[in-house]
Amino acid sequence: MRISPKENKSGLTNLLANVLVDLGFPSIYANLVYWARVYRIPLDEVDNILKSWNENGILEIRYALKCPKCGAYLGEYKHIDEVPNILICPMGHEISKEEFMDIIKDLDERDKLFTVLLYPTEHGKHFFRRFQKRKEEILQKRVERIISKSTLR
Numbered sequence: 001m002r003i004s005p006k007e008n009k010s011g012l013t014n015l016l017a018n019v020l021v022d023l024g025f026p027s028i029y030a031n032l033v034y035w036a037r038v039y040r041i042p043l044d045e046v047d048n049i050l051k052s053w054n055e056n057g058i059l060e061i062r063y064a065l066k067c068p069k070c071g072a073y074l075g076e077y078k079h080i081d082e083v084p085n086i087l088i089c090p091m092g093h094e095i096s097k098e099e100f101m102d103i104i105k106d107l108d109e110r111d112k113l114f115t116v117l118l119y120p121t122e123h124g125k126h127f128f129r130r131f132q133k134r135k136e137e138i139l140q141k142r143v144e145r146i147i148s149k150s151t152l153r
């Protein structure tokens with residue numbers, strides 16, 4: 001599965017939809033970054049499709065935060081603006097939003113503490129179901145082929 005640069009945009013859109021269905025929801029954006037790298041797909045093209053899905057109400061992007069002191073889960077936010085000025089983890093560690101943003105400027109720390117999640121909206125569930133169905137049909141055909149080959153004697 002390698003995409004040529006000439007491959008049209010709808011081809012990449014369909015492929016990306018299939019990949020998201022394969023990854024399952026919520027999909028972790030970092031996994032898409034690895035996927036794009038492996039298949040040499042320009043990340044900005046992937047980002048543009050995700051952005052348009054977000055704008056068209058198909059995908060919701062959420063940011064999951066972890067405590068820099070103990071790694072405990074600090075919650076999910078739809079926008080960075082929603083993050084409270086003071087974050088308090090279940091273990092009682094306090095960190096200001098400003099400090100947190102400062103820490104995740106470091107790429108390693110960002111990977112550990114800041115996860116970008118992609119959720120389908122209600123509308124998006126219908127959109128992605130088409131790709132799920134297609135996958136199930138392909139699997140069904142494969143199973144039928146195997147059954148027909150292993151003739152029951």
Ligand SMILES: [Zn+2]
Nearest residue numbers: 067070089093
């Ligand atoms: Zn903590």
